[in-house]
Amino acid sequence: MxxxxxxxxxxxxxxxxxxxxxxxxxxxxxxxxxxxxxxxxxxxxxxxxxxxxxxxxxxxxxxxxxxxxxxxxxxxxxxxxxxxxxxxxxxxxxxxxxxxxxxxxxxxxxxxxxxxxxxxxxxxxxxxxxxxxxxxxxxxxxxxxxxxxxxxxxxxxxxxxxxxxxxxxxxxxxxxxxxxxxxxxxxxxxxxxxxxxxSGMMGGKIAHEYMYLSPIGEDTIITCAKCGYTANRQIATFVKEHTSEAELPLEEKFTPNCATIEELAEFLSIPKTKTAKALFMMGTFVDSTSGEEVQKLIVGIVRGDLDIEENKLQNAAKANALRPAHADEIKAAGMEPGFGSPIGCAKDVLVLVDDSVAHANNLVAGANKVDYHFLNTNFGRDYTGEVVDIASAVAGHLCSVCKNPLTQSKGIExxxxxxxxxxxxxxxxxxxxxxxxxxxxxxxxxxxxxxxxxxxxxxxEYHDESGLQLPISAAPYQVHLVSLIKDTAIAEQVYKQLEDAGIEVLYDDRKESAGVKFADADLIGIPIRITLGNRSLKEGKVELKLRANPLEIHQIKLEDLTKDVHKIIADLQRAIHDSMYEREVGDEI
RNA sequence: CGGGGCGUUGCCUAGUGGCUAAGGCGCUUGCUUUGGGAGCAAGAAAUCGGAGGUUCGAGUCCUCUCGCCCCGACCA
Missing domain, CATH: 3.30.930.10 (Bira Bifunctional Protein; Domain 2)
Known part of the structure; x- marks a missing residue:
């Protein structure tokens, strides 16, 4: 071209x-x-x-x-x-x-x-x-x-x-x-x-996503460096350690200005793990045969040091959609935003309790009354609900497979x-x-x-400060032919010779300065650049450079050009192929 | 859908109520130049996103609206 x-x-x-x-x-x-x-x-x-x-x-x-x-x-x-x-x-x-x-x-x-x-x-x-x-x-x-x-x-x-x-x-x-x-x-x-x-809207059970790890990614990937466990945070599991102790009697406590877990834990001088927090969401449930929609308030309970993973919550609730509940909707169900817990809430509320809370004792939770919390709440005794996993895994949590600390990174699906x-x-x-x-x-x-x-x-993945550097398998052309000589006949001939040999060539035949041509060649980033200039042509040679390696210049004899370019293309392709490797996949998929 | 930002020529920008809307890049023409975004000269190109309003006067202020970007919600 x-x-x-x-x-x-x-x-x-x-x-x-x-x-x-x-x-x-x-x-x-x-x-x-x-x-x-x-x-x-x-x-x-x-x-x-x-x-x-x-x-x-x-x-x-x-x-x-x-x-x-x-x-x-x-x-x-x-x-x-x-x-x-x-x-x-x-x-x-x-x-x-x-x-x-x-x-x-x-x-x-x-x-x-x-x-x-x-x-x-x-x-x-x-x-x-x-x-x-x-x-x-x-x-x-x-x-x-x-x-x-x-x-x-x-x-x-x-x-x-x-x-x-x-x-x-x-x-x-x-x-x-x-x-x-x-x-x-x-x-x-x-x-x-x-x-x-x-599996989201697709339904089904087992699913994998392929991720390109990048800081601009929107998905968070939880990884265990030791055993190789990797999962999207939306479903990632982790170990929730808990100790059990004798149940103590429920007690209402005046806790002024403690609308957040941080304030509450500080006020009571207890660790956040001794608290439970509630997230109120309004779930939409759709009847798949009639299309009728029903709204239902969902309360998610998780230990105070953890966060709720909304995707897990939605799956556990089997809801089609979730949105944060409005304050009046929470109050209508007998609970108080900021001081909420399912204790004494309306019957038609869907209560989903993370196992971190279900397996812990004597947690501090909201008393559904402004500025009041309950001490020593216990799941099963003071309230009930479905026990599920709705907590969000973050770096530092322990791998549910091998108990090694997990790490997290960003990825693009x-x-x-x-x-x-x-x-x-x-x-x-x-x-x-x-x-x-x-x-x-x-x-x-x-x-x-x-x-x-x-x-x-x-x-x-493939760019530098001058432009793109797409790999040869995905680049629009294989060779960028930059002609700096006045004699277009020679350039045309080289262009034709390469094309006839089945090489994909982008030929810069424009009447532009050398600087413009080089800058555009860098920007488009075709893997192989061949420069026709008087310097080399005097000796019957052309210059060849790889976009990915701009400091190394090859002088190639005109008569060897096609052969050498074929070889370089093959080398570049082989390099990609050689970097491929068979991944170990067990039956666990 | 919530929060924020931006819409001025093909592109990037300047222009905080006052004369004919300015510059760089790009484009056209001519001459010169030709190994890293060339030089000189002459041109073309903008109803300042749109509508309404305030004003003697609006790119500039106000209202509405459309579009785009970012953050969040969201998302295979």
Missing amino acids: KMSQVFSRTLREVPVGAESLGYGYLVRAGFIRQLGAGIFSLLPLGLRSIRKIEGIIRDEMEKIGGQEILMPVVNPADIWKETGRFYSIDREMSRFQDRVGRDMVLAMTHEECVTDIARFEIDSYKRLPQLVYQLQTKWRDDPRPRAGLIRVREFTMKDSYSFDRDYEGLKKQYLAHYHAYFRIFDRCALPSIAVGSD IGNIFQLGTRYSESMNCMYQDEGGVRKPVVMGSYGIGVGRLLACLAE
Whole structure:
């Protein structure tokens, strides 16, 4: 490609709003342009990178038996009503009516659609297992798009769906994805880890997220350095140590100006572990067949030194959504904000008690009266509720597997895999007959990768102060040919020679100064740069530099150019391949 | 959805009630230059996000509204 003809141009300055460096470079280098909040166009350079990444994904999906399909973005709402997600998913899914008033949705994922297809195609165990995948546009009306391509509303997703006769089969396909995903990220040269995760709106039980660790990430990952336990904080567990002592009588105590646990512990001169705190949330519960919504007050109780993990709370409550409860809603249920506890609360309140509290004695808790607390509250004696795990794991807590102190880090979710089970096949009647003629629900899995987000993460990982340095597997071109000579005939010839040899070349044929050309080459960051200048050409040579290693200059004879470039490309590709490694995966997945 | 910030030419900015809205980059034309964002000269390009209001006079003040960004809520 001749640079004089490239549709996009480069920008000298970072446009306003580009906070993260990688995003700023993707815009400056002309890979992407923003149309609206969380809505981007891919320009030729950006699309070439995306196509490279998609190529890797396709390759790895085919290797594990995936067959590519393409499902529609617009779905009739009927199938979403069948699974209940038409009602349970909030405004993140956009809905509209067609010309005759039928409910339609913009599918934000395709379990419903693919299950609808599968219930037609699959009727016998002989037609299982199956694996289909697609690369398709998703629209998710995210309330908070941010950081360029990291979190957008419209994006391309690779989603695959597996169908098996039983959980053994599902486990196989899940494991195949587990490895394939690592191979995909490795081939893109993006460092990644897999963490245990919440299944969220997908349903099902077992799920993993793939994370690119980055300080700009929005997810918190809890890790044990000793045994290798990793999990999203949303579900991470930890050891809650407790001692038991004889129960003491309940006692009301005047505790002025003690609305927080810190103030209370200081006022009473007790450790925070001897207190219990309450979090009041209003939960929305949706009937998945009628779509009827019910609101219910939820009280979460956790030991004073811990915090409540809202995701765990929502799961424990089996609520579709949570929001902080208003003061009047709390009071209406017989409790007092700031001095609240479930002691004496209304019957219809859902009380969820963390095991840290359920297994402790004589905790100080709110007396549901301003400026008063109870001393010596005991779960079971003074109040009841469901015992659950709703506490948030933080660095320093002990690993629930090996009791080693946990650490935490920030990550960006680049992919996820879910064992769906029969959640969709049962609600949509996707059945097969086994050898004995017994009808059984197909066992499903669902697996996603955000393609644009992957590129965004690569831009975060690979850049310096001059621009991008994308790895050769994801860079839009392999070679950037910078011509500084007046004689265009020679440059054209070198360009043609490289292209004819099957090398992807971006040829800077513009009538610009050397400085401009070099600056743009650095910005776009094609891995290999070849400079045609009078200095070297006098000796029949050209200069070659690697973007990642700008200090090392190679002088290459013109007649060896194609051969040498092929070798360097192969070396760069091999370096990525050599850094891949097989990860140990046990049966615990 | 709550809190905060910002909308001035293609991009980045200046402009705190007063003359024809200023500069840098980019763009066009000409000449010069050609190994790290060149020089000189001449140009084009802005209904100052939109609507309403206050005022003799509004980019500037007020109200409403739209958009974008950040923090939070949220989120596969």
